[in-house]
Amino acid sequence: METYYRPDDLPKFGDIGKDTPDLAKKFFDYYDAVFAEGDLTQREKSLIALAVAHAVQCPYCIDAYTRSCLETGSNTTEMTEAVHVATAIRGGASLVHGVQMRNVADKVSM
Numbered sequence: 001m002e003t004y005y006r007p008d009d010l011p012k013f014g015d016i017g018k019d020t021p022d023l024a025k026k027f028f029d030y031y032d033a034v035f036a037e038g039d040l041t042q043r044e045k046s047l048i049a050l051a052v053a054h055a056v057q058c059p060y061c062i063d064a065y066t067r068s069c070l071e072t073g074s075n076t077t078e079m080t081e082a083v084h085v086a087t088a089i090r091g092g093a094s095l096v097h098g099v100q101m102r103n104v105a106d107k108v109s110m
Contacts, residue, residue, distance in 0.1 A: 005059045013060070043072035050079055051086035 017024020035045055046068040053061030069079050 007059075007063060010060045010063055041072075043069070043074055046072050047074055047078065047082045051082040054083045055086040055090050 014028075017027070035042065035049075040048075046065055049061065050065035050069050053065050066079065
């Protein structure tokens with residue numbers, strides 16, 4: 001079945017800069033620096049990335065960071081918990097915007 005998301009496209013990510021190599025180099029240099037070991041371990045960064053990937057709903061990132069999490073020593077329980085953290089934050093952010101809705105509704109209803 002043909003779908004918009006094609007897992008075999010993920011390895012092609014590095015080709016994204018073929019027409020703009022200077023910009024791609026800047027992005028990938030930054031990306032590599034972000035994911036280098038620092039105060040946070042690569043394992044911790046992978047868990048954060050996996051959670052964010054779910055929040056932004058990027059199937060390519062979900063695939064990549066699921067693999068990265070496993071490769072850096074996380075297990076599916078930890079990964080699932082990270083996804084729940086992202087879900088709670090995203091859900092809470094949606095709910096708190098309900099205050100904006102109520103403010104507008106109150107103003108219009110007056």
